[in-house]
Amino acid sequence: MFQYRKVLAMKAEGFSIRSISSATGHSRQKITTVLEVAKEKEVDLKTLEDVSDKWLEEFLYPEKSEEESSYRAIDFEYIHKELAKKNVTLSLLHYEYEAQCRSEKAIPYSYRSFVRHYKNYAARHKATMRIKRRPGEILEVDWAGSTGAIFDCDTGEVVDVYVFVATLPSSQLSYVEGFLSMNMTSWIKAHTHAYDYFGGVTEILVPDNLKTGVQEHSRKQLILNPTYKDMANHYNTIIMPARVKAPKDKASVEGSVRTISTWIIASLRHSQCFSLDEWNSLAKQKLEMFNDRAFTKREGSRRSAFLAEEKDFLSPLPPMPYQMSEWLTAKVQPDYHISVKSQFYSVPYEYISQQVDVKATDHLIEVFYNHMRIASHTRLYGKYGRQSTNPDHMPDEHRLYIDQTPKNAKAWGKDIGPNTLMVVDYFFKHAQIEKQAVQSVFTLKKVLRKYATYELERACEDVLRATKRPTVSLIKTILKNNQKRTVESQSEQSTDQVNKDYGFTRGANYYGGQSHDE
Structure with missing residues (x-):
């Protein structure tokens, strides 16, 4: 707002227009206009000691106050809720606001005024401003530049603790955990613990270009570490690494890293921890205090902002956490x-x-x-x-061999027929070792590639009728002979049929001879 009191007071003290402009930051033309209007209306600050700039503006420019009140009021609570929805922007909401004003024959605010009034409302009454970050949209992650420390009880050596930081830009709620290395196992474990802490998953994950997460990131292509990509698929989120040398792409976590380095890492500098679990336990206490600290320029804290405006927008966690x-x-x-x-x-x-x-x-x-x-x-x-x-x-053929066990062999013999089962039982009963019997049955099985099951069963019956000591070779011989006899029989039957169909059947009388009966 224009500093009416300061301008009028400095003029009364004899300062020049140029000096007043330098002190207040207002243009000389505007200052000259205000002083002329104040002179016309005989404004004297000595008689108006307790008045505010707002009162002076309404007194000097009453038409401006009337004009402002004639505009259709903006439903800021509705605007704030709608901006949390996907793809909804201030320009869309202003278009809808204008359309409603036209239908009601009211005067709408311009887009610039619309945005300015919303910013003022959000800064005063809300923990988050939707036009900066949408709730539940992004999680920014990184390793802190500063390290913690634990002491080795055996050697007295100071061991570095690498600190993982995850921040939700909308509410600024953060998560912190220490690790003894920055390898892939630590990186993945930190993400799963962070999601558990927040109780949900964001749409987008924004890491730095660490080799543990990103193998290559250039204008032409983005190659993610397969394990990191697999973890993102498990949680149904999208990895969008920050551009190389572009810290503004993850400004929230960069700011949180600086703050956490002070409020958590530096605050533990006098604590002597002898294990990583002990360090993380103390860090967790500091983290809860950090998330519960009140904002300096707005109402609430990181945790209250998260519970009120972001938690419900996170996607649910999968039934099982990701396994490394x-x-x-x-x-x-x-x-x-x-x-x-x-x-x-x-x-x-x-x-x-x-x-x-x-x-x-x-x-x-x-x-x-x-x-x-x-x-x-x-x-x-x-x-x-x-x-x-x-x-x-x-x-x-391999599966056929691997299935050979006494139980399977006897079940197979039973399926073929009683005579085949008797042969299989004989093999197992009289073999010196079980493996020898299994091999015999396996060889017997292979004959089914050439002969039908009923032929094998008949051959086993013939073998058992001829000898009390059946062998695979005897069965094969009988199968071959049976097949040969079958082929010969079929050939004879075929010849007889041909003679029957095409032979001379007219008799001797047909050719002028006499039959033997005569």
Whole structure:
């Protein structure tokens, strides 16, 4: 507002227009106009000691006050709530406000005045200003430049504590946690703990260009670390790293880092912590105090702003927290297995010699080919060289062999027929070792590639009729002979049928001869 009292007072003390302009920041033309109007209306500050600039403005320019009151009032509470919705802007709300004014034949504020009045309202009555950051939209994360410290009880060495900071720009609520390194495990764990602390997930995640999160960030392409990208997919959020050398892209966390470095890290400088858990416990107490501190220029605190205006806009957490995973590459070996940390896992044999991607968690191994999952196994630990093999991944002949157990062999024999089952029982009863009997049954199974099941059952019946000591070779011989006899029989029947259909059947009388009956 124009400083009417100061301008009139300085003029009364004999200051020049130029000096008054320098002191107040108002233009000389405006100051001259105000002094002329005050002279016309005989304003004397000596008789008006307690009046305010607002009163003087209404006294000197009553038409301005009447004009201002003729404008249609703005529903600021409605504007503030609508701005929290996705894709809603002040320009859209001003357009709707103007349309409503036209329908009611009222005078609307201009867009500039509309925005100015909203800013004044939000600064006075609300903890957040929607035109800066939308609630629940962005989470900014970074490592603090300053480090904490813990003391090694054995060596007395001072160990650095690297501090992770996450901030919600809308409410300015922050999360802090210390780690002994800035590796991928710490980075992912910090994110999952931050989401748990906030009780929800934002639409966008804005990190710095650390190698743990971003492998390459240029104008042409953005390549994220696979593990970091997988975590974002698990929480259904989008990673949008800040531009290189552009700290304004995550100004909130940059500001929070500076403040937290003072109120948390520096405040713990006299505390002697001998473990990371102890340091984090003290840091958590300082964090709660930091989030509950009242704002200096507006009402409320970070926590009250979060609870009142941002918490409900966060997306819900997934049912299970993200499990740390490691992405590897492997080549499928001729035995259709891949090696992961010296343990072996099967994949479908069709992918032999192909390069595959492997996602390894503490409990699960998942194999992907062209972004499609082709196999999954429970992770193996312990002695090197252990195998996890899914029978469905095997070729048919391998699966046939792997299924050979006494129980399966007898079940197979029973399905073929009683004579085949008797032969299988004989193999297991008279074999010197069980493996020898299994191999015999396996060889017997392979004959079904050439012969039908009923032919095998009949051959077993013939063998048992001929001898009390059946062998696979005898069964094969009988199968071959039976097949040969069948072919010969079919050939004879075919010849007889041809003779019957196409032979000479007219008799001797037809050719002028006499039959034997005569």
